[in-house]
Amino acid sequence: MTRAAVAELWERIEPILDSALELPPDSWPAYLDTACGKDTPLRAAVERLLVSAGNTEAEAATDAGAVAWAQPLFAEREAAAPERIGPYVIDHVLGRGGMGSVYLASRGDAEFAPRVALKVMRSGLDQDRVLHRRFTEERQILATLEHQGVARLLEGGVTSDGHPWFAMEYVDGMPLNKYVEAHELGLAGKLGLFLQICDAVSYAHRNLIVHRDLKPSNILVTSDGHIKLLDFGIAKLLAPQIGADAPITRTGFQPFTPEYASPEQVLGETVTTAADVYALGVVLYELLTGERPLNLARSNPADWTRIVREAQPKPPSAVVPDGRALRGDLDTIALMALRKEPERRYQSVDRLGDDVRRHLEQRPVLARADSRLYRTRKFVRRQRVAVTIGAIVTLGLAAFGIVARRQNANLKIESDRTAAQRDQASAVTHTLWQLLAQLTDTLGKPLSVSEVLDHAEPTIAKQYATQPNVRATMQSALGEIYLSNGDQARAELLLREAVASQRSYGRDSADLATRLETLGRLLLGSQQYAGAESASVEANAIRAKLTPGIINREASATLGSAYMGNEKYAEAEGVFRRLVADQKKNPKPFAGSSPLILLGESLRRQGHNDEASTTFRDELARLNSSQAATSEDSAGVISYLAASQAMMGHGAVADSLMQRAYVLLADEQPIQFQRIGRGTILANRAELAARAGDDARAAPLADSARALWKGNLPTSDARWASLSRVDALILRDHNQPAAAVARLNALLDTLRSRPHVNLYIYRRTEATLADVFDRWGQPDSAAAHRSLARPGAPLSVGVVKR
Structure with a gap:
């Protein structure tokens, strides 16, 4: 094997071998399946070295062949450091990697020359066009960067035997995680370092460079507390002028660290600055908790891609023993940076850093927590037709579960009734999957979502003709799916049918109240206030009979809002005052607008602007003291307060409040939402x-x-x-x-x-x-x-x- 071939093979083997040696031997086969892919020679080479590494002394004799075979590969690693490279005198080896070695050196032609970190390409690799280009690109990238947070390039050249090298600023510091541990930094100190990192990465992005391998070991902290980014070896230039002719890839070699890699990196998709945002999210998470969000070391390597792509990290506050300081803003910031979809992360490192600054300054952050509604919609969009049926099933099961929980909590229905409903739900699940199979077989083609729904609707009506309670559940579920698909007329028709089916099963039941509440919300959303009022009055009356003294908050909010739409402001005020009193007595989260906002608006529309303003200010104070509040929440309340001030003739105050609300509408929100909100202001x-x-x-x-x-x-x-x-x-x-x-x-x-x-x-x-x-x-x-x-x-x- 030629020297170049040995070096090239070792460049591919070394990262896989290093990672495998950190795993238990029984994990090696699964890891090699992922790391080596279909490259059989590469896998054979790694396996032989692993066998050699794992031998006991007694077994060594039987593996002499493997040891002999490996000697050329290790020779390069063990070679003595050269005395001189270019004008630099070599002191000692700082480190070795797949691409080459890094030495501590200083110029031999200067009396008081500063020390440098000198990187030289591994022998033989300079004959590989792609690897040579990668090394050259790192030097070119560093040449474009002049920032206090990035180690500077000093000069470069080629050794007498043809190996490229470059010298860069030597950073006498500690890796980020080691520095934080050694100096026992508190939360503010950690976040201060993180902001320095964001500034350096943002600078690289402004120069069209994505780092792609951000992690604590590539971030050094000097003794005076300044950070320096290192190792742009796999960085990517977003501009096309350098290296546009071929991708820098190798079969079985991943040019990134999996624990810090974004889902799009592990999937081999296009990498943008969003990948660095994700990596910074991992770094932030590790600073806050001391742990990584996804601990791949405890997982089978064959599962790593799936884990990075699908597993959701816990909020940082749930990882540390006392998470009160992290709960709210920092949880939300870290988890937004770690979102799986690049477009849903912070749209720039600057915005990530700005939110950390807002937290430190005790101002509202712009990040928004993921909603259950979003995750459900995303799931449905991924799976399309099959999961449309799954969604129908899930909604049906959820409806049964909600009814069962309400009955257990409020009506104390015996357990055999709940068991019967579970059996019923199971039967519905089975029937729906059968329906999908039958439709596919009958029509002989894949079905669209609308086709599945169109066929499901009459089938459910017929099949459950004698089971009105089940039929009502499924009709309601279908109605909500139609609504999410934008077919409001079909949704309304199905929800009305669900109410009629439920009436035939039994009046004054919790199930009927649930159907009426769902219908009321739809009618309210389409400004059919008379219908919304009628459905909500009946639903609330049923709830009052079944659970006297217990307020159903969502149903009451719908009723009060319907009263508002029908200009029955005094009636709405009464409903909202009861809601506010209930919220004070039992301050649990409220789905929808805050009761104080609803009360304030009912007062404003009656001309009681002084009391309305006081109510809105109370709500604003509540939001300011709540870690769960968002800038959008505050913007909404401020807008209502501005309206009441305008009605009182305080035009300048109102305009100032509106300007404040405009600023609070976050840039990170979906662009349509942001434009509508700001346009309204x-x-x-x-x-x-x-x-x-x-x-x-x-x-x-x-x-x-x-x-x-x-x-x-x-x-x-x-x-x-x-x-x-x-x-x-x-x-x-x-x-x-x-x-x-x-x-x-x-x-x-x-x-x-x-x-x-x-x-x-x-x-x-x-x-x-x-x-x-x-x-x-x-x-x-x-x-x-x-x-x-x-x-x-x-x-x-x-x-x-x-």
């Missing part, structure tokens, strides 16, 4: 300015809101009405009252033509029309429209159009 500011006659501010704010809403907010959404009101007010101020009236009348016609009128927005438009008539000197018309702006007034069909 700008539209409100525009209307506030227009009502004050400040058209110079109102017009650009309205234009900015339009730009944010375009393509994101459906044109049927009632919020667009605010911009029409702004346009009308500007026309009023430019002495064009007739045009303003025409604009507002057209808006009222549009609002009236919709299947379900948003009365609150309708009344605000009537009030604006009254203001225009006042300015126009038409007091009778103004009075007529002002009366129509009051809650409960009839809609103004054919009234006062000038």
Whole structure:
């Protein structure tokens, strides 16, 4: 075997051998399956070395062949350090790796030359074009970086026998984890170091470089507490000018550390700066807990890819004995950086660092915890049709489970009843899977989600014709799936059928209340307030009979919100006051808007703006003291507070609050959500300015809101009405009252033509029309429209159009 061939083979063997020797021998076969793949010669070489490494003295004689075979491979590793490389005098070896050796050296031609770390390519590897290019790229990458957090490149060259080398700044420091342990750093100190790391990595990203192997051993900390990034050996240039002709890969060789590698790295997919964000998430997790989020050392190596891709780490606060300091912000920050999907992590290292700074400054962080709803939707999208049936099954089982838990907790139904429901749920599961198989066999083709649902609906109705309770459960589950697919009309039809099926099984049951609550939420979301009120009143009445004195919070919130939509603000206030009292008595998490927000808005719509403002401030104080609160939560409350301040005539205060809310809407949120939210705030500011006659501010704010809403907010959404009101007010101020009236009348016609009128927005438009008539000197018309702006007034069909 030639020297070059030996070196090239060893470059491939060494990382696999080193990793295998850290595992128990019974894990070696599974690990080699993953690490060597189908490269049989590579695997044979590693296996022979492992046998040699594992021999006892008595067994050594029988393995003399393996030892002899391995000698050329170890020779390079054991070779003495050269005395000189280029102008540098070698002191000793600092370390050796697959690509070469690193020496401590200093220039021999200078009296007080600083020490350097000199890296030279391993003998023979310079004959491999791909590996030679990788070494050269590392030198070129370092040459582009000038940052206090990155070890600097000094110079480079080629040895007399043709091996490339480069000298870089020698960092006299400790690996990050060792430094933290030796100095017994507290939480603030750890986070301070992490922010330095983020700054250095962000600098590399701005220079179009992804590190791809961030880990504590590649991050040194000097004695004065400054970090230095090392080892850009597998870094990637995002710019195409270097190395665009071939990928840097080797069969069976992974150019990264699995415990710190992102899912897209282990899967061999495109790597972007998001991979470094993930690795930084691992580093942060390790700083906070002393452990890695996914401990692969305790797992079968054959499972590593699956674990990195699928396993969810525990929150850091759940790993340490006393996690109170980590619970909330730091849990959320670390877990957001570690999300499996690159697009759902922090979109840059800067944003990750900014959130850590916000935490240290006790300001709201922008990270959002993963929701169960998101994880469920993601699961369904991955699995498509088969899991659509699985989702139907799961929803059905969940419905049975919820009913059973409520019955056990509130009604103390005997255990044989619960067992019977479990049997029933099992039967439904079996039936649905049978249905999928039958449909596939019958039609002879894969089915789309809509086809499965279309066939499932009549089959369930027929098959469970004599079992209304099961039929109602499945109809409700199908309805919710239709709703998630955007088919609201079909969803409503199925949910109404579920209510009818449940009624035929028995009135005044917890199951019927559940069906009515689901229907009520759908109707509320589609602004069918009368139907939502009717369903919610009945559901709450059933709950009151079955569990007197116990408030169902979600059902009560739906009822109160339906009252609001129907302009029954006093009734809504009563419901929300009961919710607030219940929340104080039993402060558990609440699904949906906070009871204080709901109460404050019901007060504001009645004109009780002082009390509404106090209520919103109470909610803001509660959020500020809660680690679970998010910046979006705060932005919402501040927006409500701004509205109440505007109604009190405090325009400057209201505008300032809206600007604060705008800033709090996080950049990390889905772009559509962010644009709609920020557009709404700008539209409100525009209307506030227009009502004050400040058209110079109102017009650009309205234009900015339009730009944010375009393509994101459906044109049927009632919020667009605010911009029409702004346009009308500007026309009023430019002495064009007739045009303003025409604009507002057209808006009222549009609002009236919709299947379900948003009365609150309708009344605000009537009030604006009254203001225009006042300015126009038409007091009778103004009075007529002002009366129509009051809650409960009839809609103004054919009234006062000038």
